[in-house]
Amino acid sequence: MRRSFNLQVVDVLLVLALLGLVVVGDASSSSSNSWAASSHCKCKRDNEYVSGEIRPHSVTITEFGAVGDGVTLNTKAFQNAIFYLNSFADKGGAKLFVPAGRWLTGSFDLISHLTLWLDNEAVILGSTSSDDWPLTEPLPSYGRGRELPGGRHRSLIYGRNLTDIIITGDNGTIDGQGSIWWNWFENKTLNYTRPHLVELMNSTGIVISHLTFINSPFWTIHPVYCSHVTVQNVTILAPRESPNTDGIDPDSSDNVCIEDCYISTGDDLVAIKSGWDEYGISYGRPSTNIVIHRLTGETGRGSGIAIGSEMSGGVSDVRAENIQIFNSGTGIGLKTSPGRGGYVRNIYVSNLNLVDVDTAIRFTSHFGEHPDEFYDPTALPLIERLTIEEVVGENIKSAGLLAGLQGDTFLNICLSNITLNVTTSDSPWNCSYIQGFSDSVSPKTCELLKERIYPEHTLDCYHPSNHLWNSISQNRGAQFLSW
16 A cells, blocks of 8 residues: 555656646655645635644644554544643643554544644554444434435544644645445445545634545545635545545535645545535535635546535535646536525636546536435526636537526526637537526537627626635635644
């Protein structure tokens, strides 16, 4: 496994160097030589939610009996260390330092006002025994486990009802050892839904930065019902064929900033969600005010950026810029279905670079399963005001498959300044049940979008206000001199 991982590291560095996103050197050096771009960040610190000060108390995991040999199970050591550090939560918080080594563990819970810091050669390894990933209740906005009825396995790193949590380091690694879970899933021998690598629930003031995450059993980073979340300068890797290994999935969360990340996984690099059918509608918590900036990566069977398919609580005010997707199935994807309800509105994607992508833009209106037979098939999603502009694509098989729903037309879809080198499609655009406008799109867009944006329909097309961008920038905690 170590040899395979090192080869992946070399491959990733070469790709990023070619794209101009990293200074090639020692990939395990300090965070100033991070894997992704080091240009001006959009994620800004907000001390109301995330500490910008050095934690006054610090312990090392070895002080609690942990052994970094990759064999000894250290779950109790992590649990005991964090239990001890909880006594400092009201005294400025504390840091748990994980030094170089391979630290095998089962699931453990974080606490408020905590920094989990992984040293350069530190690897936290998820146990390959399902017993070390205990069960937890279904999310109320899903009503059951996403894959199977009933509960679900708890993530390796887990927390709920927390404030001021930082998971960071000097490019250490968190390895879910997910292959055994993928085999169980594909062989249909699971009794419960697979675990995430990191899941934080009902929490505020989250920073995840300067780490590498590999081989998650299921979705990799899953903030759900959270506010003021920054994921910055992380690398996420999983094999292209690994099932449902999404990179970052903000779920019913607000004020989220994702910046300077490299992701190569088996499914969506970033998927914005907000609950599933009648449970998501009832829970009613949207995902809103989300910025994605300088994302680079590839996906085996997913999208570079996806919305849905679980979007029943609503998704709005998303801004994605400076995105580079290569060797992937879809560039930008919207997934929904009758029964989802909810809405997707005010979405803006700009400066998108695609290379070797099957479909540049894809709207799918009959996607995925339903949680049970009680969903309402007449609950149709409202899709409106999506703008995609400044797109360049090379070796694209299909420019766009844009499928709305009969009786539920997707409204004010606006495309502008898009140039795609489409190689294999006689009909580069296929559109149904959508309405919108376009300017300067090549190859020529479909008939339903032929009406020009400028000047008559400028106000019909969504462009984010300065208020949204400034709000996100002021409410982020991302770059710290130290913790």
